[in-house]
Amino acid sequence: MTDDQHRPVALVPGAGRGLGAATATVFAEAGYDVAALDLAPPATRDRITGHACDVSDEGAVAATVAGVAGRLGRIDVAVNCAAVDHTLWLEQMTVAQFDSILAVNLRGPFLIAKAVWPVMKANGGGHIVNIASTAAVRTWSGASAYHASKFGLVGLSRGLNLEGRQDNIRVTTVIPGGMNTGFFERFEAQGIPLPDPATLQDPVNVARTILYAVQLPPDSVMQEFVITPPNEGSWP
Secondary structure, eight states, X not given: OOHXXXXXXXXXXXXXXXXXXXXXXXXXXXXXXXXXXXXXXXXXXXTEEEEEOOTTOHHHHHHHHHHHXXXXXXXXXXXXXXXOOOOOOTTTOOHHHHHHHHIIIIIHHHHHHHHHHHHHHHTTOEEEEEXXXXXXXXXXXXXXXXXXHHHHXXXXXXXXHHHHGGGTEEEEEEEEOOBSSSTTTHHHHTTOOXXXXXXXXXXXXXXXXXXXXXXXXXXXXXXXXXXXXXXXXXXX
């Protein structure tokens, strides 16, 4: 077996930008081979390979995970960063928009977990990290579907954490506050004030904390953690 085959493998859906891109880079720098998934995947570079994948598509997820596992021989970590939102009040939001948010933000992590689970189990265990939001613990107007997806993701993670114990699969939920990722760019077109950049945290800080959680000794698991800028407006 070559040295490359000994390297741990991280799967990062939503790696095209923002926290996903930061996570892919941080894990690659830590010695992981990284499979970076996105609708428009990042360019392949040292230790990072880009894969086009719609995380809401069951067939696409299954095929992509099987391809990564077949090529790299294992998947040790999956960090579910993919997320979308439509900042609209109930009367403005269409059913299709609601469905699209749930499809990416909640169905996506479920499909990824379902696909990587047998791979991790066969390799003696693994770690799934689901990126929620302070929107999973607080609410504000114009985000009902987003709140539903993130509250649901916390519930999914807690359930999977229990199921994973028998297979040595750990599950961590990350609840980050505002990040300087471009996620708020859509506000400008809707006439919604953009958040002050001074109140947003660097996604690299969150990515490094995810890596820390994954690298804890096997007799400990960081089940959930909140990480925000010091002056986070939506916490507590």
